[in-house]
Amino acid sequence: MPSEMNINICASVWLVEDNQHYRQTMVDLINQSQGLDCKYAFDSCEAAIEQMRTAEPPEIILLDIGLKGMNGVEGVKRFKEITPATHVVMLTIHEDSNLVFEALCAGASGYLLKDSSPERVIESVKEVLAGGAPMNAQIARKVVESFRQFNLPKGDYGLTEREKEILGHLVGGLSKKQIAEKLFISFHTVNTHIRNIYEKLQVNTRSGAISKAFKERLV
Amino acid sequence: MPSEMNINICASVWLVEDNQHYRQTMVDLINQSQGLDCKYAFDSCEAAIEQMRTAEPPEIILLDIGLKGMNGVEGVKRFKEITPATHVVMLTIHEDSNLVFEALCAGASGYLLKDSSPERVIESVKEVLAGGAPMNAQIARKVVESFRQFNLPKGDYGLTEREKEILGHLVGGLSKKQIAEKLFISFHTVNTHIRNIYEKLQVNTRSGAISKAFKERLV
DNA sequence: TTAAGAATAGCACGTTTGTGCGATTGAGAT
DNA sequence: ATCTCAATCGCACAAACGTGCTATTCTTAA
Numbered sequence: 150m151p152s153e154m155n156i157n158i159c160a161s162v163w164l165v166e167d168n169q170h171y172r173q174t175m176v177d178l179i180n181q182s183q184g185l186d187c188k189y190a191f192d193s194c195e196a197a198i199e200q201m202r203t204a205e206p207p208e209i210i211l212l213d214i215g216l217k218g219m220n221g222v223e224g225v226k227r228f229k230e231i232t233p234a235t236h237v238v239m240l241t242i243h244e245d246s247n248l249v250f251e252a253l254c255a256g257a258s259g260y261l262l263k264d265s266s267p268e269r270v271i272e273s274v275k276e277v278l279a280g281g282a283p284m285n286a287q288i289a290r291k292v293v294e295s296f297r298q299f300n301l302p303k304g305d306y307g308l309t310e311r312e313k314e315i316l317g318h319l320v321g322g323l324s325k326k327q328i329a330e331k332l333f334i335s336f337h338t339v340n341t342h343i344r345n346i347y348e349k350l351q352v353n354t355r356s357g358a359i360s361k362a363f364k365e366r367l368v
Numbered sequence: 369m370p371s372e373m374n375i376n377i378c379a380s381v382w383l384v385e386d387n388q389h390y391r392q393t394m395v396d397l398i399n400q401s402q403g404l405d406c407k408y409a410f411d412s413c414e415a416a417i418e419q420m421r422t423a424e425p426p427e428i429i430l431l432d433i434g435l436k437g438m439n440g441v442e443g444v445k446r447f448k449e450i451t452p453a454t455h456v457v458m459l460t461i462h463e464d465s466n467l468v469f470e471a472l473c474a475g476a477s478g479y480l481l482k483d484s485s486p487e488r489v490i491e492s493v494k495e496v497l498a499g500g501a502p503m504n505a506q507i508a509r510k511v512v513e514s515f516r517q518f519n520l521p522k523g524d525y526g527l528t529e530r531e532k533e534i535l536g537h538l539v540g541g542l543s544k545k546q547i548a549e550k551l552f553i554s555f556h557t558v559n560t561h562i563r564n565i566y567e568k569l570q571v572n573t574r575s576g577a578i579s580k581a582f583k584e585r586l587v
Numbered sequence: 588t589t590a591a592g593a594a595t596a597g598c599a600c601g602t603t604t605g606t607g608c609g610a611t612t613g614a615g616a617t
Numbered sequence: 618a619t620c621t622c623a624a625t626c627g628c629a630c631a632a633a634c635g636t637g638c639t640a641t642t643c644t645t646a647a
Contacts, residue, residue: 253512259505282509286478286500289508293472293501309623322576324603337626344606345623353605354633356574357541363582528593543633556596563636564593572635573603 159186160278161207163200165224166240167192167216171263175211175270182271193217194224198231206232209274211261214241214248222251229256236277249284250291259283306349308367315342320359320368378405379497380426382419384443385459386411386435390482394430394489401490412436413443417450425451428493430480433460433467441470448475455496468503469510478502525568527586534561539578539587 162179164187166172172190179187188207191197195218197210210228214221225237239252239260249260259282261273273283284292308316318328325343329336343358352358362368381398383406385391391409398406407426410416414437416429429447433440444456458471458479468479478501480492492502503511527535537547544562548555566572569580581587 258509258512276505279505280509281505282512283505284508286495286498286502289503289511290477290499290501292508292511293477311624319575320579322571322573322579324573326603334624335626337628338624340605340627341625343604347605352541354541354543355604356538356578359575359578360539360541360582363579530594545633553594554596556598557594559597559635560595562634566635574634 159184160209160274161205162187162274163197163207163210164190165192165194165197165210165216166190166213168213178267178270179274182274185271185274194219194221194227197224198227201231206235208235209277210235210237211240211274212237212257214239214252214260222248222255225252225255225257238273238277238283244285244287246287246291249288250295253282253284253288253292254295260288306365306367308346308349312342312346312349313367315339316346316358316362317368319343319346319355320362378403379428379493380424381406381493382416382426382429383409384411384413384416384429384435385409385432387432397486397489398493401493404490404493413438413440413446416443417446420450425454427454428496429454429456430459430493431456431476433458433464433471433479441467441474444471444474444476457492457496457502463504463506465506465510468507469514472501472503472507472511473514479507525584525586527565527568531561531565531568532586534558535565535577535581536587538562538565538574539581 162185164172164175164179166175169192172192176187176190179185189197189200189204191200193216194212212221212224212228216224219227221239225239228235228237236258237252237256239249239257240263241249241260242263244262249257252260258277259273261270261283265273276283314332315328318331323331325336325339329339332339346358347353350358350361352361381404383391383394383398385394388411391411395406395409398404408416408419408423410419412435413431431440431443431447435443438446440458444458447454447456455477456471456475458468458476459482460468460479461482463481468476471479477496478492480489480502484492495502533551534547537550542550544555544558548558551558562577565577569577571577571580
């Protein structure tokens with residue numbers, strides 16, 4: 150009974166950091182903070198992963214991005230595979246945009262500069278618990294722009310609705326005959342639609358049409 | 369000569385905002401700020417787009433997200449089509465995550481709460497000029513997570529290097545014969561590789577393989 | 588040293604595709 | 618009232634594809 154009493158009051162935190170001094174400082178800081186409980190601290194991702202085999206995963210992992218052995222970016226990937234619900238916050242010395250950016254792509258929820266004030270550290274952790282993603286404006290911009298790269302260039306080749314529908318079925322892997330059956334139209338009609346699609350997309354194989362459909366976000 | 373003298377000193381700003389009072393306040397604020405020059409202010413996206421037909425596009429557009437007529441999200445899309453280099457910062461009253469998020473996807477560089485302090489307004493504009501993306505942690509998290517959705521699920525079907533290479537050529541639209549020529553191997557070998565790819569991906573058509581390659585980010 | 592797997596190569600045959608020619612119908616625009 | 622365009626349907630045929638079997642070489646792991 151006594152041990153289960155505070156699981157909802159305190160958010161559990163794990164720390165992965167190879168500098169022993171900094172590690173102890175952080176553990177103390179976290180444990181002094183109301184609502185946070187640093188259950189374990191490790192000097193490598195491997196050790197933390199090992200601990201996960203037996204212990205309840207934490208709500209938050211603070212993870213040094215520049216570890217020896219398995220580095221921070223790799224670490225995030227592994228942690229998120231094992232326990233997707235756990236938030237990972239990167240600890241970094243300098244704001245190396247690329248590294249932090251990679252970590253975010255790999256599943257990190259935000260990052261924290263190592264020389265942040267104790268107040269800022271605690272604030273960031275609570276920000277993550279509240280559904281936020283602590284990061285600076287430069288990183289945010291990189292993320293937004295990369296995101297846009299995947300989202301925006303929605304090409305328009307003047308496909309009709311019917312053509313888009315049939316293109317969708319091509320992507321779905323159906324043969325002409327199967328499409329005809331599904332749409333209650335003749336095989337020849339499907340054939341005609343497909344030639345028109347090919348002409349508009351400027352391709353002459355199914356593969357080309359499907360690739361274009363994905364690349365230009367037509368589907 | 370005199371008119372060209374300050375083009376590199378002052379960043380040009382346009383404002384699109386339908387509340388006349390707030391518009392005037394903002395124009396004054398921007399023009400009082402060193403390094404910023406609010407060249408035009410409009411009460412609709414349509415008016416701003418019209419102006420773009422004749423005037424040099426600005427470096428930054430401050431754009432109300434809740435306009436009548438063409439709304440802010442639509443506006444961003446149009447602006448970025450016309451002048452991709454221009455940064456668009458959304459102006460919003462309440463932090464409606466979804467709307468702001470959409471605007472960011474559509475090309476906005478950040479957003480600004482309308483009740484921000486004058487200092488914060490100017491700071492945000494300069495943040496954008498410096499390559500940042502002003503936004504709060506909640507929005508940042510949404511962006512990161514959406515981004516991850518596109519980036520992460522990199523499936524692994526145990527394809528060998530050679531198979532991945534050939535899958536790439538299938539996506540590229542090459543026929544078996546063309547792949548054989550490109551790789552200096554026999555048609556039959558390509559045939560064998562493709563059957564193995566199909567088996568590993570659990571498909572039995574080229575379309576299926578290509579779709580899977582895109583969906584699972586194998587390429 | 589043996590087993591497993593990756594890369595290579597081959598043949599046969601039915602199915603599917605891409606493309607050369609058409610055609611008719613109906614809705615909407617000029 | 619004419620015209621354009623989307624959607625429908627048709628035939629023929631060469632080329633490409635998918636899949637049933639088999640087989641050799643070389644590397645790497647057990």
